[in-house]
Amino acid sequence: MIRKVIVVLALVACGLSMGPAFAAGEGRANDYLLSLSPARQAQMLGQAVGSTCTGKTAFFMGIGVPNFPKRQALWSVKCTNGATYAVKVNPNGASQAIECTVFTSMDGFACFKKIQVKKQ
Numbered sequence: 001m002i003r004k005v006i007v008v009l010a011l012v013a014c015g016l017s018m019g020p021a022f023a024a025g026e027g028r029a030n031d032y033l034l035s036l037s038p039a040r041q042a043q044m045l046g047q048a049v050g051s052t053c054t055g056k057t058a059f060f061m062g063i064g065v066p067n068f069p070k071r072q073a074l075w076s077v078k079c080t081n082g083a084t085y086a087v088k089v090n091p092n093g094a095s096q097a098i099e100c101t102v103f104t105s106m107d108g109f110a111c112f113k114k115i116q117v118k119k120q
Contacts, residue, residue, distance in 0.1 A: 030073035045077035062115035
């Protein structure tokens with residue numbers, strides 16, 4: 001299942017402050033996620049997946065991955081129901097959640113593993 005959602009909308013729905021990066025319109029959704037506690041990261045990513053996922057565990061896989069949009073971050077989230085998703089987070093907060101099995105077959109990366117990015 002592939003679902004497109006807006007992380008920024010999830011942040012607003014939670015009543016969370018979006019912080020100075022969002023207020024300034026710089027679009028640093030990943031920086032904001034990294035500033036959160038692991039529990040809050042999992043919660044936010046679960047909300048990005050949708051109503052079928054209550055986030056339990058979050059894992060930052062990497063940013064600047066070849067063949068992905070520049071500055072797009074990749075995260076993994078495990079839901080309390082056991083389902084796992086890869087979440088692609090764009091700098092502006094737009095995201096795409098993809099079941100891990102689909103993500104691995106489409107993009108060749110495994111969820112919950114750090115993606116090694118070569119410096120150019």
